[in-house]
Amino acid sequence: MEMMNYQSINAGYQEEGLPQYQEDEGPDAPPSYNSIFGESGEDKVSFVRKVIIILMETIILTVSVVLLLSIPITMIVIGAIKLDDCPVEKFIPKWLLITGCFCLPHNLHYLGRQLYNKTNNQDGKNAIKNTLKWILYLFFFAWFIAGSVWVFRTCSDVSYTEGSEHYCDPLVFAFSFWTLMIASLCLGMGCIYYYWPLSLVLRRRAADS
Incomplete structure (x- = not known):
């Protein structure tokens, strides 16, 4: 009985023929080999490019x-060891x-928030948190100005x-001096990066009007 069933199933496959993988182009068709692995030449270039991007992102993150x-x-x-020096x-x-x-x-919270937002696909926008963030940034800016005054006015003496x-x-003076110098450079580059395009837009609008 089992032998007859096997022969009947086998005969049915021989009459209908096995489904052709490449001819099935419907919505339920399985993905082709090229769609998964790509063409040989282009796939190698794309693979190397993706590896380089991943390595660069890893290095920058680290x-x-x-x-x-x-x-x-x-x-x-x-600061703690040299507090009175x-x-x-x-x-x-x-x-x-x-x-x-x-x-x-602050940096630990920033890194944790960035990781959480990236993991959960969130933008992290919150009115209350943004307000507190800007208050903290104002404090940092005022404290940065105070440190600049204390350090740079003593450079000559x-x-x-x-x-x-x-x-x-x-060590105290050199580390404070170069920290403020690098922070000033980064602050200036950030202002140029954010406000230079805005100034170009305003100039263009002024010229058009």
């Missing part, structure tokens, strides 16, 4: 994470310490000789 975490931690350590301007090590204490949790009334620990 560098960003290292900078966002290592710089505030370094500021906290230097800058008589020429006692607020410089305090500026380092307070800046690091504020930047470290600072001494690295211990016992001098104008003494400041070289």
